[in-house]
Amino acid sequence: MRSFVGTGSLVRLALRRDRIMLAVWIGIFVVMAAGSAGATVGLYGTVEDRVEAAAAINNTPSLVALYGIIYDESSLGALSMIKLGAFGGALVAVLAIILVIRHTRSEEEAGRLELVGATVVGRNAPLAASLIVTVAGVLALGLFTALGLAAAGLSVGGSFAFGLAWASIGIAFAAVAAVTAQLTASARAAIGLAVAVLGVAYVLRAIGDTAGDGTASALRWLSPIGWGQQVRPYQGDRWWVLLLPLAFFVVVAATAQVLLGRRDHGAGLLPDRPGPAMAGRGLGGAFGLAWRLQRGTLLGWAAGFVILGLVFGNIASNIDGFLGSASAIEMIQKLGGVKALTDAFMSTELGMVAIGASAYAIQAVMRLRAEETELRAEPVLATGVKRLTWVWSHLTIAVLGAGALMLAVGLGAGLTYSAETGSAADFWRVLGAALVRVPAAWVLAGLVVAAFGLAPRAAVAGWAALVAFLLLGEFGPLFELNQYAMDLSPYAHVPRLPGGEFSVVPLLGLAAVAAALVAVGLVGFRRRDVPIS
Amino acid sequence: MTVPSDRAITVSGLVKTFGHTRALDGLDLTVNTGEVHGFLGPNGSGKTTTIRILLGLLRADAGEARLLGGDPWRDPAQLHRRLAYVPGDVTLWPNLTGGEVIDMLGRMRGGLNRQRRAELLDRFDLDPRKKGRAYSKGNKQKVGLVAALASDVELLILDEPTSGLDPLMEEVFQQCVQEERRQGRTVLLSSHILAEVEALCDRVTIIRQGKAVESGTLVEMRHLTRTSIAADLAVAPDGIATMSGVHNLVVEGTRVRFEVDTDQLNAVLGRLVATGVHSLVSQPPTLEELFLRHYQDDLSRTEAPAAVPS
Numbered sequence: 001m002r003s004f005v006g007t008g009s010l011v012r013l014a015l016r017r018d019r020i021m022l023a024v025w026i027g028i029f030v031v032m033a034a035g036s037a038g039a040t041v042g043l044y045g046t047v048e049d050r051v052e053a054a055a056a057i058n059n060t061p062s063l064v065a066l067y068g069i070i071y072d073e074s075s076l077g078a079l080s081m082i083k084l085g086a087f088g089g090a091l092v093a094v095l096a097i098i099l100v101i102r103h104t105r106s107e108e109e110a111g112r113l114e115l116v117g118a119t120v121v122g123r124n125a126p127l128a129a130s131l132i133v134t135v136a137g138v139l140a141l142g143l144f145t146a147l148g149l150a151a152a153g154l155s156v157g158g159s160f161a162f163g164l165a166w167a168s169i170g171i172a173f174a175a176v177a178a179v180t181a182q183l184t185a186s187a188r189a190a191i192g193l194a195v196a197v198l199g200v201a202y203v204l205r206a207i208g209d210t211a212g213d214g215t216a217s218a219l220r221w222l223s224p225i226g227w228g229q230q231v232r233p234y235q236g237d238r239w240w241v242l243l244l245p246l247a248f249f250v251v252v253a254a255t256a257q258v259l260l261g262r263r264d265h266g267a268g269l270l271p272d273r274p275g276p277a278m279a280g281r282g283l284g285g286a287f288g289l290a291w292r293l294q295r296g297t298l299l300g301w302a303a304g305f306v307i308l309g310l311v312f313g314n315i316a317s318n319i320d321g322f323l324g325s326a327s328a329i330e331m332i333q334k335l336g337g338v339k340a341l342t343d344a345f346m347s348t349e350l351g352m353v354a355i356g357a358s359a360y361a362i363q364a365v366m367r368l369r370a371e372e373t374e375l376r377a378e379p380v381l382a383t384g385v386k387r388l389t390w391v392w393s394h395l396t397i398a399v400l401g402a403g404a405l406m407l408a409v410g411l412g413a414g415l416t417y418s419a420e421t422g423s424a425a426d427f428w429r430v431l432g433a434a435l436v437r438v439p440a441a442w443v444l445a446g447l448v449v450a451a452f453g454l455a456p457r458a459a460v461a462g463w464a465a466l467v468a469f470l471l472l473g474e475f476g477p478l479f480e481l482n483q484y485a486m487d488l489s490p491y492a493h494v495p496r497l498p499g500g501e502f503s504v505v506p507l508l509g510l511a512a513v514a515a516a517l518v519a520v521g522l523v524g525f526r527r528r529d530v531p532i533s
Numbered sequence: 534m535t536v537p538s539d540r541a542i543t544v545s546g547l548v549k550t551f552g553h554t555r556a557l558d559g560l561d562l563t564v565n566t567g568e569v570h571g572f573l574g575p576n577g578s579g580k581t582t583t584i585r586i587l588l589g590l591l592r593a594d595a596g597e598a599r600l601l602g603g604d605p606w607r608d609p610a611q612l613h614r615r616l617a618y619v620p621g622d623v624t625l626w627p628n629l630t631g632g633e634v635i636d637m638l639g640r641m642r643g644g645l646n647r648q649r650r651a652e653l654l655d656r657f658d659l660d661p662r663k664k665g666r667a668y669s670k671g672n673k674q675k676v677g678l679v680a681a682l683a684s685d686v687e688l689l690i691l692d693e694p695t696s697g698l699d700p701l702m703e704e705v706f707q708q709c710v711q712e713e714r715r716q717g718r719t720v721l722l723s724s725h726i727l728a729e730v731e732a733l734c735d736r737v738t739i740i741r742q743g744k745a746v747e748s749g750t751l752v753e754m755r756h757l758t759r760t761s762i763a764a765d766l767a768v769a770p771d772g773i774a775t776m777s778g779v780h781n782l783v784v785e786g787t788r789v790r791f792e793v794d795t796d797q798l799n800a801v802l803g804r805l806v807a808t809g810v811h812s813l814v815s816q817p818p819t820l821e822e823l824f825l826r827h828y829q830d831d832l833s834r835t836e837a838p839a840a841v842p843s
Contacts, residue, residue, distance in 0.1 A: 185666060278633070279636030283636065284641070285640065379638060379677070380638075384611075384643055387609075
């Protein structure tokens with residue numbers, strides 16, 4: 001156990017560094033969960049109301065794919081938490097991943113771990129400490145959430161089951177991040193890899209939940225998010241399911257410690273091969289550099305979007321298979337038939353994917369800020385490269401990249417969907433519906449450019465804006481916000497395609513807003529000092 | 534346009550504040566074309582801020598900065614094609630190789646001398662195929678140096694370029710700068726390494742708290758320093774203590790120890806010889822003493838310019 005010496009002091013150091021960030025995160029989760037519960041308790045007072053609402057969700061495959069199944073349609077807690085169970089769990093997982101990488105690979109990459117490692121600290125201590133802090137953090141998050149839910153009027157047993165289910169998802173992905181931290185030498189890549197695993201886990205449970213009684217339904221048991229849902233809070237509280245993520249954590253975290261022993265300090269297990277001694281033809285200016293820095297990330301995202309598209313197209317084309325009962329089919333016919341149902345499904349899914357494309361655009365523009373603070377912009381701007389050219393080089397990738405991602409998802413969904421319906425027109429309809437989402441992503445990119453030019457330290461506000469718009473869209477109707485507030489979100493202006501009415505005016509409007517924000521940012525950047533750290 | 538072509542850099546009355554901190558407080562700096570100019574000062578004295586203003590990255594609050602006959606804030610990209618810059622802490626892109634960075638920065642500047650690139654890689658013993666994250670501090674610095682030295686430019690701006698280099702590589706660097714000078718290039722060299730400055734620089738500017746406190750050739754500066762004398766005389770000395778330029782006099786019988794301002798050396802030695810000298814040891818003046826004097830913050834409170842740091 002000598003290799004774990006010093007774990008205690010590292011835990012204290014990590015808690016000291018994270019005390020504010022952790023408290024804020026936990027607070028956000030608790031408020032989100034308790035607020036959502038409180039609103040639902042008020043809206044669905046009677047059992048009949050609840051059964052109707054729950055049945056509507058269970059009969060809508062897009063919602064089942066996105067959120068999961070309500071197993072007990074009369075349960076108040078199950079209905080209240082359906083939107084947050086899997087989706088919120090994934091956010092808890094992101095928090096866990098960030099926490100683990102922040103105290104392991106990021107520290108190692110920055111050289112600070114070396115400083116700490118030279119004191120009386122065992123080889124396995126830093127990883128152990130980061131896991132302890134993360135597990136304790138998500139457990140606290142789960143417990144406070146449970147208290148918040150119980151206070152909002154949900155059953156106490158179910159609330160604790162829900163809180164622990166959330167925590168269990170975080171704990172499982174803490175172990176995943178512990179492994180990816182050993183694989184790559186860069187923190188950014190380690191986070192990317194762990195988030196990719198999270199994406200796969202989410203898709204596995206989506207396939208499992210929409211497979212009805214088919215064999216594919218077993219796929220949900222391959223996913224830590226699926227485990228969290230199978231605890232079935234407020235619907236029988238199956239505590240034994242929590243043993244699965246616990247066992248997963250023990251095995252995977254131990255694997256990470258073993259991998260740690262097999263690599264050098266500062267290195268990843270995935271090898272760093274020597275590269276070219278001379279620059280290729282393309283690497284000669286700002287655009288060549290930006291493309292080189294961003295192409296790997298873009299290609300990774302694009303591959304993910306193609307797969308998402310293929311999956312959605314497939315689910316959409318099989319939607320009538322989910323409609324078991326005759327009464328459900330009758331209800332659907334009244335609502336406009338199967339076509340309208342699949343269109344609504346497509347539109348919902350493409351809307352969610354569009355948020356992902358916006359996140360891509362934001363992080364692509366944020367590269368400018370990272371290049372500046374890490375002092376890599378300075379040597380480039382000290383050459384013949386003009387300031388505005390440099391900004392455009394990364395902005396172009398964000399703007400075209402967001403378009404390429406929606407194109408990728410549209411192609412994937414259009415292909416599998418039209419292959420099933422046999423209609424080429426369906427392909428173009430789906431592709432078009434994906435592409436109308438692009439200008440909203442540009443607005444987010446524009447926001448980041450404006451902040452970067454005028455108040456660079458506030459550039460992270462782009463992420464806050466994305467979360468705010470997402471919450472406005474998801475919870476605005478639930479809290480009955482007025483239309484002006486909801487119209488602040490660029491996503492509120494996107495035509496609901498396919499199925500909805502197409503209008504070019506809002507798209508031009510969004511593009512104009514994005515262009516104006518970019519112009520403001522460019523003027524600001526031309527006048528300001530570089531670097532502002 | 535009004536700047537004569539024999540001035541590569543002219544800076545006058547430059548002021549730059551960051552919040553409440555006054556980083557530059559009326560700085561003057563002149564670098565002649567074709568000279569290697571040393572730029573010295575303690576940490577936080579404003580060297581890097583000055584260089585960033587000269588590169589058009591920061592905007593001066595007041596004063597004027599001219600570089601190669603142009604205004605660095607108004608037309609930076611044009612001027613940057615005629616200069617190369619090495620920051621004090623070269624940060625590389627983790628997934629680009631050293632060779633790629635050298636070529637890329639060279640192309641962004643408008644060209645690279647391939648033959649010189651190969652020769653420099655060889656002399657600095659640098660492997661260009663490694664990824665940025667795999668280089669040690671010294672090797673990162675070499676990447677920046679090769680990228681700058683392999684460019685065909687008129688002006689090199691080097692901000693503590695040798696931090697992290699081993700003595701062998703320091704030697705290579707000095708040879709390279711000598712070669713640049715022979716080719717008629719101008720070099721602004723910010724440095725803490727006094728031996729490097731003595732070996733390379735024609736003129737030196739010392740900056741403290743955002744102001745230039747000393748500027749001139751090294752020969753001129755040597756005049757500002759003192760020679761240490763220890764002598765055994767025929768009889769007990771007389772009147773030395775009252776001579777101008779003599780400091781820290783210690784008399785033990787016929788033996789004396791003191792320091793003398795270099796420009797008073799002749800007169801004082803004449804007096805010693807008149808007394809009769811049995812033995813004499815003299816230590817030459819060092820620039821180190823001068824630099825240390827300017828590096829020490831509290832010195833402005835003591836009166837004489839030649840006061841001794843105790």
